[in-house]
Structures are given as structure tokens and as C-alpha cells.
Amino acid sequence: MTERLDGPQAAGGGDSAAGASSGPSETPADPSSDSPQSSEVPQSSETPQSADSPQPGAPLPGSDADTPPPDSPAASDSPTVSEEPPAGPAAGYATAAPPGAVATADASATAGAAKALVRLGPSPRLAVMFLLPALLLLAAWVIYPIVYSIWRSLYDSAGDRFVGLSNYLSIFTDSSTLTTIRNNIIWVVVAPVIVTALGLIFAVLTERIRWSTAFKLVLFMPMAVSLLAAGVIFRLVYEQDPDKGVANAVITTVHDAFSAGAGYPGARPRENDQAPAAVQGGAVVTKQQAQAGTPVLIPLVGLTQDAVKNTAPAKAAPGGDGLSGTIWLDVVRGGGGTLNQIDPQEKGLAGVTVEAVSGGAVKATTETAADGTFRFSGLPAGSYVVRLPQSNFTAPFNGLTWLGPSLITPAIIGAYIWVWAGFAMVLIAAGLSAIPRDALEAARIDGATEWQVFRRITVPLLSPVLLVVFVTMIINVLKVFDLVFIIAPGSVQPQANVIALEMWRVSFGGGGNQGLGSALSIFLLVLVVPFMIFNIRRFRRDEG
Amino acid sequence: MTTLAEPLHAQSMRRGLIARAVDRLGGGLVQVFMILVALFWLLPTLGLLVVSLRGETENNSSGWWTLFTKPAQLTVDNYSNLLASGFGSSFWNTVLITVPATLLVIGIAAMAAYAFAWIEFPGRDLVFLVVIALLVVPVQIALIPIAKLYGALGIFGSILGVVLFHVAFGLPFAIFLLRNFFVGIPRELLEAARMDGAPEWRIFATVVFPLAKPAIASLGIFQFLWVWNDLLVALVFADTGNQPMTKALQSQMRQFGTNVDILAPGAFLSLIIPLVLFFAFQRYFVQGMLAGSVK
Numbered sequence: 139m140t141e142r143l144d145g146p147q148a149a150g151g152g153d154s155a156a157g158a159s160s161g162p163s164e165t166p167a168d169p170s171s172d173s174p175q176s177s178e179v180p181q182s183s184e185t186p187q188s189a190d191s192p193q194p195g196a197p198l199p200g201s202d203a204d205t206p207p208p209d210s211p212a213a214s215d216s217p218t219v220s221e222e223p224p225a226g227p228a229a230g231y232a233t234a235a236p237p238g239a240v241a242t243a244d245a246s247a248t249a250g251a252a253k254a255l256v257r258l259g260p261s262p263r264l265a266v267m268f269l270l271p272a273l274l275l276l277a278a279w280v281i282y283p284i285v286y287s288i289w290r291s292l293y294d295s296a297g298d299r300f301v302g303l304s305n306y307l308s309i310f311t312d313s314s315t316l317t318t319i320r321n322n323i324i325w326v327v328v329a330p331v332i333v334t335a336l337g338l339i340f341a342v343l344t345e346r347i348r349w350s351t352a353f354k355l356v357l358f359m360p361m362a363v364s365l366l367a368a369g370v371i372f373r374l375v376y377e378q379d380p381d382k383g384v385a386n387a388v389i390t391t392v393h394d395a396f397s398a399g400a401g402y403p404g405a406r407p408r409e410n411d412q413a414p415a416a417v418q419g420g421a422v423v424t425k426q427q428a429q430a431g432t433p434v435l436i437p438l439v440g441l442t443q444d445a446v447k448n449t450a451p452a453k454a455a456p457g458g459d460g461l462s463g464t465i466w467l468d469v470v471r472g473g474g475g476t477l478n479q480i481d482p483q484e485k486g487l488a489g490v491t492v493e494a495v496s497g498g499a500v501k502a503t504t505e506t507a508a509d510g511t512f513r514f515s516g517l518p519a520g521s522y523v524v525r526l527p528q529s530n531f532t533a534p535f536n537g538l539t540w541l542g543p544s545l546i547t548p549a550i551i552g553a554y555i556w557v558w559a560g561f562a563m564v565l566i567a568a569g570l571s572a573i574p575r576d577a578l579e580a581a582r583i584d585g586a587t588e589w590q591v592f593r594r595i596t597v598p599l600l601s602p603v604l605l606v607v608f609v610t611m612i613i614n615v616l617k618v619f620d621l622v623f624i625i626a627p628g629s630v631q632p633q634a635n636v637i638a639l640e641m642w643r644v645s646f647g648g649g650g651n652q653g654l655g656s657a658l659s660i661f662l663l664v665l666v667v668p669f670m671i672f673n674i675r676r677f678r679r680d681e682g
Numbered sequence: 683m684t685t686l687a688e689p690l691h692a693q694s695m696r697r698g699l700i701a702r703a704v705d706r707l708g709g710g711l712v713q714v715f716m717i718l719v720a721l722f723w724l725l726p727t728l729g730l731l732v733v734s735l736r737g738e739t740e741n742n743s744s745g746w747w748t749l750f751t752k753p754a755q756l757t758v759d760n761y762s763n764l765l766a767s768g769f770g771s772s773f774w775n776t777v778l779i780t781v782p783a784t785l786l787v788i789g790i791a792a793m794a795a796y797a798f799a800w801i802e803f804p805g806r807d808l809v810f811l812v813v814i815a816l817l818v819v820p821v822q823i824a825l826i827p828i829a830k831l832y833g834a835l836g837i838f839g840s841i842l843g844v845v846l847f848h849v850a851f852g853l854p855f856a857i858f859l860l861r862n863f864f865v866g867i868p869r870e871l872l873e874a875a876r877m878d879g880a881p882e883w884r885i886f887a888t889v890v891f892p893l894a895k896p897a898i899a900s901l902g903i904f905q906f907l908w909v910w911n912d913l914l915v916a917l918v919f920a921d922t923g924n925q926p927m928t929k930a931l932q933s934q935m936r937q938f939g940t941n942v943d944i945l946a947p948g949a950f951l952s953l954i955i956p957l958v959l960f961f962a963f964q965r966y967f968v969q970g971m972l973a974g975s976v977k
Contacts, residue, residue: 260801260876260882262801262802262803262804264797264801264882265797265801265802265803265806266803268793268794268796268797268801268882268886269793269794269797269798269809271790271793271794272790272791272793272794272853272857273794273809275790275846275849275850275853276813276816276850276853276854278831278850279824279828279846279847279850279851280816280819280823280824280850280851280854281816282827283823283824283826283827283828284819284823286826286827286830287823287826287827290826290827340716340719343712343715343716344716346709346712347712347713347716352720353716353719353720355961355964356720356723356724357719357720357723358964358968359723359727359957359960360723360727361907361960361967362907362953362956362957362959362960362967363727363911363953363956363957364910364911364912364913364928364952364953364956365911365913366911366913366928366931366932366949366952367730367911367949367950367952367953370730370931370935370945370946370949371726371727371729371730371949372726373945374726374729374730374733374746374942374946375726375729380745381743381744381745382741382742382745383745384725384726384729384745384746384747387745387747556723556726559723560723561971564968564971564972565971565972568972613818616820617820617821617822619822619913619914620913620914623913623932624913624932624935628936638820638822641822641825642822642825642914642917642918645825645826646825646829646917646918652826655825655826656826658822659820659822659823659825659826660823662820662822662823663819663820663823666818666819666820669818670814670815670817670818673814673815673817673818674811674814674815677811677814678811
């Protein structure tokens with residue numbers, strides 16, 4: 139968990155406001171009911187209790203709205219006032235306000251609240267004392283850097299020469315930064331959708347298992363793990379060698395289960411006249427016609443002893459009826475042995491595909507046993523050529539190059555999903571538990587299928603939560619840094635690069651261009667501004 | 683009555699039977715699917731643990747999953763080697779950075795949140811909206827300016843600089859979370875204290891702060907995890923002598939293939955404390971998350 143949760147919404151405090159709010163009021167012009175309500179909004183938006191439940195004996199907030207503008211300067215401090223007036227929590231009180239209050243309602247509202255508080259509350263000067271440390275830190279570490287970065291982004295790498303917007307221009311013209319932008323677009327399009335969808339699926343399905351708490355803990359656990367550790371974990375998962383990386387181990391196992399796997403790349407007959415077989419178009423073919431009853435010997439070389447460590451010592455095939463023979467590695471460890479003869483230490487080649495060919499057509503196919511022997515049974519009498527098709531000698535499937543240039547971004551997104559799906563699931567599950575069961579049950583009783591219930595009732599009712607998760611993920615994805623930095627090996631980092639990483643790279647990681655770095659950080663900030671606005675609007679709506 | 687009820691009853695019985703059969707079949711599939719998903723989420727971390735407990739030769743020759751077919755190849759050599767190589771000091775640095783950064787954020791944010799929730803002052807709404815806006819500001823924006831600032835102040839590379847950076851960027855979320863919790867505290871409690879003439883700081887310390895323990899626990903665990911797990915801030919602002927575990931491990935990444943015997947135990951050591959905290963306080967963790975994003 140190295141990213142904070144960016145999607146704000148009212149917590150405990152919101153509850154008090156939410157209880158009374160009844161959705162945004164779109165008709166502020168109606169003097170009889172709505173607008174006096176909306177006049178209550180600003181005060182209650184911040185401290186619902188402050189106005190609605192003052193000290194004993196205080197007038198109802200509704201009558202606060204009567205107080206005309208003398209205090210109105212305070213209202214200018216309340217940004218909640220002018221746009222989209224939400225329904226006030228004080229709906230019950232609202233009728234007390236005369237229509238005349240409407241015109242000044244917005245202005246007087248906050249003022250009323252301020253007045254009500256000042257009567258008993260502490261002085262604003264005290265607020266400064268409480269706020270000072272936080273505001274100083276925010277001003278010096280967050281606000282000032284934004285201003286400084288804007289200024290710095292207009293200067294060259296050394297910071298001496300004013301270059302105007304050329305740093306920004308180079309973001310959109312330089313091919314390496316364009317790659318980072320392309321990658322960020324891929325991230326934003328793919329990752330939030332998958333995380334939200336998986337979160338939804340898991341949240342719905344956890345309701346059907348008894349061990350849902352354990353399941354949630356398991357999926358949620360990566361949130362506690364640093365992205366660096368997650369990166370190391372996935373570097374191990376994505377190791378190329380199927381004997382090290384679990385991803386390729388699984389893929390090759392599945393692949394081998396569906397296609398003949400025992401490959402002996404590099405195996406070949408000796409290239410001399412005594413060798414009984416020779417290479418023909420990639421396949422190994424016997425030079426002599428083979429006869430039933432006379433076992434065929436096909437000695438091969440070109441393999442290490444490792445390649446045959448799992449096979450049995452080679453044996454001569456018994457004669458008898460049918461075409462039989464032995465395929466073995468005609469090499470004795472440490473030297474010695476007789477060429478083209480099966481020596482005791484020599485190993486058979488297991489699982490080799492063998493074809494009996496007559497007149498250019500394959501008449502029968504079989505496979506060698508662990509000791510390298512094969513036998514065609516039920517083959518019509520005649521003379522055949524024994525052929526080992528090329529498929530025996532092609533390299534075995536070794537899995538995907540996860541960390542190569544083409545798969546690197548999908549691979550890192552996979553790790554990202556692993557980290558964040560639990561977050562989405564827990565948030566959505568919380569939303570799910572708030573859905574009235576009656577609605578679902580009623581639909582089921584009416585004969586709706588589970589899919590219809592999910593599609594027509596669950597998802598629409600969950601849509602606010604889904605939106606929050608989705609937006610939180612977008613904000614998070616825009617800033618993705620650690621996973622790319624750690625998982626992508628140095629050689630493919632240019633292909634996996636994202637804006638946040640490029641910013642660090644050009645400013646601190648050897649790029650030495652803080653002008654461009656500042657421009658990139660401003661670019662990143664501009665990208666999150668829409669979500670800033672989203673958060674503010676949502677907060678104001680929830681508080682209203 | 684009965685004649686009408688009879689077929690209805692039978693019908694619903696039949697529907698119930700089919701539905702139950704479908705449910706049972708579907709339920710079985712769901713179980714299998716969820717077990718697979720859980721395995722999918724567990725295996726990578728398990729792999730890290732096993733790799734960290736295997737010798738270099740084993741890790742180079744076979745996958746960690748072969749543990750299940752031929753056990754008894756585990757060793758803690760990697761860990762003792764790692765600690766002998768001085769990794770312990772970066773562990774200590776992580777603690778020195780994380781604990782003050784967490785405590786400072788809680789204290790400073792609680793004061794500010796108290797002002798936002800319970801003290802009326804001009805411009806309060808606007809200032810609070812600015813805090814909300816700052817929630818999403820990327821830390822990248824501050825790296826260059828603060829590096830300059832620290833250079834001028836002479837604290838570049840120090841633990842203090844890293845701590846202050848984390849505190850500042852932890853504040854918006856912390857203020858937001860606590861303010862929303864404080865607003866929900868019954869007004870009567872404060873009014874009573876104010877009537878008694880208690881000074882505001884004492885109300886804050888004796889009434890609000892104790893009541894807010896759950897919210898502070900949520901915030902504390904979030905901030906702790908965020909700072910403990912941070913790489914980027916440490917990468918820029920911490921000297922090699924003051925570097926936390928994440929930066930120490932990152933410097934080993936370049937030779938990933940040959941360094942697994944350092945990286946795996948290091949990564950596991952770095953995540954063991956967050957994991958313990960997570961399991962101990964997962965209730966607060968979830969609460970904080972819900973409060974931070976969804977009602």
C-alpha cells in the first residue's frame with residue numbers, strides 16, 4: 139500500500155448530513171419549499187450540527203434564514219453557495235422562511251451559521267493556532283512546489299535560460315516521452331476497468347461462500363505489501379525459465395499437456411558413412427530399408443546427458459513380428475563405447491515420434507518407450523523406411539517472454555491488478571451489503587434469473603460505488619511508478635516507461651534535465667485535475 | 683381456497699427444487715472458482731517466502747514449488763547473510779522514518795481537523811476544499827522543488843527531510859479522514875465542555891481525541907503503511923546512510939538474476955511488519971478505507 143486512497147467521501151461526518159439529504163434540489167426558484175431549504179445548505183454543509191442543533195433555546199435554523207444580509211460578507215467564503223444547491227438537511231424547518239428570504243438566501247446562509255457558532259464557539263484566532271502547523275507544511279511542501287514547478291518548467295535543463303513552452307513541446311514530440319504517454323493511456327484504459335470488474339465479480343461471489351472473510355483477507359493482503367515487494371514477487375513469477383518462474387511453469391505444463399512435448403533439439407545422426415540414418419529435410423531417416431523381424435538401430439548424438447537424465451538405459455528391441463527398433467543417445471559419459479552399438483551405459487530416447495514410410499507415404503506412427511524401443515504392430519509386410527519427423531527435434535515450448543519488450547506492460551498491469559483487486563472488492567462488497575435484500579428477493583420471486591438480478595438491480599444500485607472505485611483507480615494508475623520501475627528490467631524500461639517514472643528518470647535518474655522533469659510533473663498534475671474537481675463536487679454533494 | 687392454493691404451492695415447490703439444484707451446481711462451481719482465485723492471490727507471496735528460504739543452488743536449478751515434492755531443502759542462510767551484510771541498518775532507518783512520520787501526521791492533522799470541524803472561522807469551507815483538492819496531487823510535483831529547498835536548508839539526504847515530506851503529503855488525507863469523523867461527534871459533548879469553560883485545547887485533548895480513537899487507528903495504519911512502503915520519496919531524498927529498506931533493495935534490483943538470495947529475503951523482511959499490522963488491525967484498515975472513499 140504505497141498509494142493513499144484518493145477517492146474521498148464523507149465518512150462518519152457524512153452520515154449525519156446524509157440522513158437528511160434528499161438529493162440535489164434542481165428547482166431553487168420555487169419559493170415555497172425548495173429555495174429556503176437550499177438556503178440552509180452552506181451552513182449545514184460543513185457542520186450539520188452547528189446550525190441545526192444549536193445550544194438549547196436557540197432559534198430553529200429555519201428562522202436563521204430570515205436574518206438578512208448584514209453578515210453576508212462571510213458568505214463569500216462559502217464556495218458551496220452559488221452552484222448546484224443541494225437539498226438542505228433542514229427540510230422540515232424550511233417552511234418558516236418567507237419568500238422574501240429567497241433572494242438573499244444564499245448569502246445569508248453561511249452568515250447565519252457563522253453567527254450561530256460565534257455565539258458560543260471559540261474565536262477564529264484559535265482556529266489559526268490549530269491550523270497553523272498543517273497549513274505551513276501544506277503551503278511549503280505542496281503549494282509552493284506547484285508554483286515553483288510551473289516556473290521551473292519554463293526554463294532549460296540547467297535552469298538558466300528561459301525556454302517558454304519548449305519543455306512541454308518536447309513532451310509531445312520526443313519519441314520516448316510519447317511512448318510513456320502511450321503506455322499511460324494503455325494503463326488508464328485497461329487497468330481500472332479490469333480492477334473494478336474483478337472487484338465486482340469477487341464481491342458478488344463472496345456472498346455465496348462460507349469462507350468469505352478468509353477470501354477477502356487473502357485478496358486484500360497485497361494492499362499491505364509495498365509495491366517494491368510486489369515488484370520483486372512478480373519478477374519471480376515472470377522469470378523466463380519455466381524452472382524458476384511460476385507463470386511460465388504453468389503455461390508450459392498446460393501447453394505440453396495439449397501437444398507432444400518431448401523434444402530433443404539438436405539431436406542428429408553422425409555424419410559418416412557408417413551411420414545407419416541421415417538427415418533429410420529436418421527429419422532423420424534410415425538409409426536402409428527396414429525389414430520386419432530385424433530391429434532397426436538409430437543412434438543419435440548431439441544431446442547432453444542432461445537431456446536424457448529421465449530416460450531408461452537403452453535396450454535392443456526384441457525381434458519377433460512387426461517392425462521394431464531402438465533410438466538412443468550413442469554416447470557414453472566419459473567416452474568409450476562402440477559406435478552404432480547399444481552400450482550398457484547409453485540412454486534411450488523416450489517419447490520420440492517414429493513413422494514407418496513406404497513409397498513416400500506414412501503407413502504407421504508410434505512412439506518410443508522410456509528405453510528408446512519402438513514397435514509397429516499390425517503393419518503389413520514389406521519394406522519400410524523408418525523416419526523420425528522434424529517435430530522431435532524442434533526446441534520445446536519455453537513459455538512467454540513476460541519481461542520482454544512486447545509483453546512488459548500487460549505483465550506489469552497483471553501485477554497491478556493483483557495488488558488492487560482486493561481494494562475494489564472490499565469497497566464494492568461494502569456497497570453491496572447496503573443494497574436492500576428485499577429488492578433482490580422480490581426480483582427473484584418474480585422469476586428473474588440470477589443474471590437479470592445482477593444486471594438490472596445489483597449493478598445499477600452499485601453504480602455510485604463502482605464509479606468511486608473506478609475513479610480512484612484512474613487517479614492511482616496515472617501515478618503508477620514503483621511497479622514499472624521494479625518489474626521492468628533495465629533493458630526494457632524504455633518500452634514500459636510511464637510518465638511518473640519518466641519524470642523521476644529525467645530529473646534524478648541520470649537524465650539531468652529538471653526543466654523537462656518539472657514540465658512532466660505539471661503534465662501529471664494537469665492529468666489529475668479533472669479528478670480533483672470530481673472529488674470536490676462529490677464532497678459538496680454528499681455534505682449537502 | 684385450498685383448490686387454488688394447491689397448484690400454486692406445487693408450482694413453487696418445483697421451482698424451488700430446480701432452483702436449488704441449479705444453486706447447488708452453481709455453488710460448487712463458485713467454490714472451485716473462488717478457491718482458484720484465492721490460490722492465484724496466495725501463490726506469488728508464498729513463492730517469495732519459499733525462494734527466500736532456499737539456497738542459491740536450489741533456486742537456480744529448480745522452481746520453488748518443487749518444495750512440495752521434495753521437502754527439507756529449507757535454510758535461513760539467506761536471512762543471516764542479508765543481516766550480516768548490513769541490511770539491519772536500513773530496517774532501522776525505515777523505523778526511524780515511519781514512526782515519527784506517522785505520529786506527526788496524526789497530531790498535526792487532528793488539530794487541523796478539529797479546527798475544520800468545530801471552530802468557525804472565515805474561509806473555512808474554501809480552505810477545506812483546497813485540502814480536498816490536494817488529496818490527489820502527485821508527489822512528483824514536489825520532488826524537484828523540495829530537493830532544492832532541502833539543499834538550501836542543508837537537510838537533503840537526512841531522515842528529517844524524508845519524514846517532513848511524508849508528513850506534508852500525508853496531511854490532506856489525514857485531515858480529510860479525521861475531520862469527517864470529528865463532525866460526527868455529538869455536539870452536546872463539546873457544548874457541555876465549552877459551557878464549563880474548558881479551554882479549546884483541553885476539549886481537543888480530553889474530549890475529541892479519545893473519542894476519535896477508531897479514526898486515529900485507521901489513519902495511523904494507513905500512514906504507517908504508506909510511509910513504510912514508500913520507495914520514490916526515499917529514492918530522491920534519503921542518502922545511502924539513511925536509506926530505508928525499500929531503497930536498499932531497489933539498489934540490488936539491477937542484478938536481479940544473481941541477487942535473488944538477497945532480494946527475496948529482503949523483500950520478505952520488508953513486508954512482514956506491514957502484514958502483521960494488517961492482520962492485527964485489519965478492521966481499522968477496512969474502516970479507514972471505507973471512510974476514505976465510500977460511505
